[in-house]
Amino acid sequence: MCFKFLIFITLLSVGALVIYLMLEAERPQAQKIIDYQPHLVTRVYDKNASQITEISWEKRLYTPLYKIPKRLISAFLAAEDKHFYKHPGIDILGLLRAVIDNTLRSAWRNRPSGASTITQQVVKNIIVGNARSFKRKISEALTAILIENHLNKDEILEIYLNEIYLGAKSYGVLAAAQTYFNKTLNELTIEECAYLAALPKAPSSYDPMRHKAKALDRRNWVISRMYEDGYITKQELIAAKSTDLITVKNNEENLYDYFSEQVRRDLLEQFGEQGVYGEGLSVHTTQDPELQALTESVLHDGLLKLDRKRGFRGPITHLELEENNIPVTQEEWDKSDLRDTLIMLLEQSTYKKWPLAIILKILPTYNVVGLSNGRIMKLSSYGNWGENAETSNTELIHLSIGDIVFVEPIENDRVTLQQVPELTGGIVIMHPDTGAVLAVAGGFDAKSTQFNAATQALRQPGSCFKPFVYMAGLEKGYKGDTIIDDKEVNIYLGPGLGYYKPQNISKVSYGPTPMRIGLEKSRNQMTVHLAQMVGMQAVGEMAKRFGLYDKVYKDFSLSLGAGETTLLKLTAGYAMIANGGKKVTPHFISTVKDKNNTQIYQHEQGLLPVYQADQLITEYDHSNKPSVFDNRTEIVTQSASREMISFLRGAVLRGTAIRLVPLCEKRKIDFCAKTGTTNECKDAWIIGFTQNLGSENLVIGVFIGHPQPQSMGEYATGSKIALPFMHDLLKKIPTT
Known part of the structure; x- marks a missing residue:
């Protein structure tokens, strides 16, 4: 008798040790759930604090348990685990039935029956996955027991209701309520709660669009379970079952436009993938929603119109x-x-x-x-x-x-x-005083390609670069009436390299001409002669100072815009001319806050009101304008900047952008601009800015070309191809 008792005690001890070791083996997995942190959606807002888009790996919105209505909790308990608040993490009788049934049917690798508690589903969703095996089921059960010893039932249920996948890329009940019904949780009816609780078993099988009959049957089964478990009355049962299943159309389309996609890239560079996709950031941007809509419309419609002409x-x-x-x-x-x-x-x-x-x-x-x-x-x-x-x-x-x-x-x-246009292009609208990008469009359709021609395409700016050559001349003491000989260029490039011989587009040399006319009429020969007079070192340094290039280039072809840059950088360069020669950095993001509403990033501001240093001057009523502290770096003198503004105004009134004059006169817009065309008419440009709209002044850049540089055809110049886009923008921008 004693011997049998000893054997029993030994076996019991060995069994306990085995269970203990198995539990310890699962402890690292359980710790992941105990320390659970959900991946949260990053929300992006425009300058008016209206949401533009969300950035996430999946659609997941987190809400604490106390904000989830009892009827929705009841629906999930009735459908998934009626004994949730009574068992230790596993339903022992149900688990034994499932093991016997699956073993007898040899179903472990096909379609094993369940008996998973809510705690086990949490383990499956976060750790072990959907692998169908006896080993996975044991691991799931042991980890569930460990979790129940560290978290209370409400904490486990909160994780479950926020983590469970409910179809249509929606994780958690809050995201699903928005996806299927466009409602908050408190707005859900009994039958809608029951439908959401019907989904965990097989979301795709109960899709309301493709399998409505099956979805209704499963929903009504949940409603019946809610009645049987005492959560709803007989009258509520009848009313809920008799109500049709009506859902909103799921919209899984990529919501990014060119602006928000650039914001996403900037965020990834600043905060990394985990920070952007998992930490629930609140991102306030510089986007003006009206200008953004206008920019996208003008570029889209303009490319269609241009393509039809071709x-x-x-x-x-x-x-x-x-x-x-x-x-x-x-x-x-x-x-x-x-x-x-x-x-x-x-x-x-x-x-x-x-x-x-x-x-x-x-x-x-x-x-x-x-x-x-x-x-x-x-x-x-x-x-x-x-x-x-x-x-x-x-x-x-x-x-x-x-x-x-x-x-x-x-x-x-x-x-x-x-037909989809073969040409692409970009438009940038920027605030000259701050460098804040108010709108950007980088192609015909953001859903077709996320390549942004406004921010990513490196192209030669052609004659749009010339203002920076003339700015170098102004800094050296030249004036608008300084005479430069418009004669043939013949620069020796070195042994075996021949001569650099650019001509005016008209093929005519005009002789001695005032310097400002050289820019207004976009004379190539005068520009190169001016570059010779001031030196390409000075021209290259000027271009770098304005942010067009990262290093100094000394090739004479640079003076006619042969160096590659982006539309965004070039537009920012013109912004620094427009604002009186002050350094600004083009930016899309104003501030970033973390999930606790703590500000973790703010773009460095250059213009600050003295009495309230956390807002931009343009946010104030100009009838009571405060004094301003300006900590922007001066990159050229105000006198040089004013002279260049006069040159560019002349380019509109008398030069290559003269076709804008009737519209500008009609709308009373003081506009300064320069067109640009590259060799063989591969790219067409126009960059300009308003001067009489006060805090509403804008800098606008337009670029049009093929996705890969190639000729757009003879006479496809900036004034013919890009200028109509600028015309359409100026026709609609606000002027008050």
Whole structure:
């Protein structure tokens, strides 16, 4: 008897030791949950404190348990773990039933049955994952027991309700409530709470758009469980079950525009990936929402208009169709596989805003087309393409049966032909006194490509660089009436390198001419001669001082804009001319606060009111304007800056930007600007600034070119290609 008792005690001790060792092995995993810190969404706001976008690995919004309504908690307890507040982390009887059932069915690697408690689901979601194995189940159970010994039930439930994946990229009940119902948690009805509680088992299987019947069945099952467990009354049961499942449309589209994408890049550089995607930062930016919308619209519509002038380039691709098996009616199209082909091609396309269409039948005045959106529609045989695109709609468009093109619906049964522009470009709008970027657009469509031509494209600025050559002359003591001989250039470059011989665009030499005319008329020969007179060292240092380049270049071709820079840097350079020669740094972010609302970053401000040093002067009423402390670095004298402003005003009144004069006179805008064109007309530019709008003065930069530098064609100059974009902006910018 004693011997048997000794064996029993030994086995019991060994078993306890094994369990202890197994628990200790799981302790590091349990500690991850005990020390749990959720990944929080970083929110980005414009200058008016309205949210622009969110930055996160997934859509996750954290809320403490005391803010979660009891009916929503009840729904999850009824659906997932009715004994949550009674068990030690595992449901022992349920677990034994599941082990026996899975073993008998050999289901461990196929579809094992569950019995996971909420605590076990927390372990699975955060640590062990969804691997289907007996070992994973044991690890999950042991870790759950450890967690229950360190966290109370409410702490575990709070983690669960914020961590659980509920489909549509939404983690946690708060994110899911917004995604499916566009509601706060307190606004959720019983049936809506029940639907959210139905999702953890299989979110995709209960998607309300694709599997509504299954979703309703599962929701109603949860409602029944809520009634059985005493959470709702009989009347509430009947009312909730009889209510239809109505959800809002899930929007999983990339919400970034060019501005917020640049903010994201700047944040990553400053705070790293974990800080940006996981720490719940509040980021206040410099974006002016009205100017941002205007900038995007002008660039998008302007590129379309410019592309139409350059003509239709032909279909995207072509499919050979069987002549006797072409679906030309709506009924035939509904049964055709061609629509699936178009949908597949559209999914592969970088641009998705327009539907694809295939030509099915050609008639004298229109073509019958089948669309990827399921419609049979009419496409006119004529369109507004070519040089007269803005005034004529009579150009015949040559298409064949089987051609696939982009179209845009315009009437009930009609579409118009579209094509993605082959040119791209950028627009930057900046505050001259601070360098704050108020708006930026970097291409035709931010959803198609996040490459930002305004901030990332390194291009030659052409004649837009010339003001910095003339600024070097002003600093050396030259004046606007200083005479420079506009004669042929013939600079020896060294053995084997030949001669540098740039000409004026007119191919004419104009002889001795006042210096300011050289800039107003964009004379290449005068500019190079001036660079010789002041020295390329002085020109290179001036360009570096204005932030265009990081080092000093001494090649004479630099004087005509051969050195590569970005539109953002060039616009900032003009801002420093406009503000009287004071150094500013272009920036998108004003302040950053952490999840505890503590400010962890503020852009260094150059203009500060004396009596309140944490706000910009432009935020004050100018009728009671405070005195200002200006700690900006002076990079050129105010007199030199004023002289250059006069030169650039002349470039509008009498020079290459003269086509802006009627609009500026009509809107009473004092505008100074310079156009630019690179060799072979690869890129077209115009940079300018207002001078009579007080605190609302703006610096605006426009660049147009191919994604990769190549000629846009003869006479594709800054005044012809880029200036119309500036015209459209000046037509709509606020002037009061």
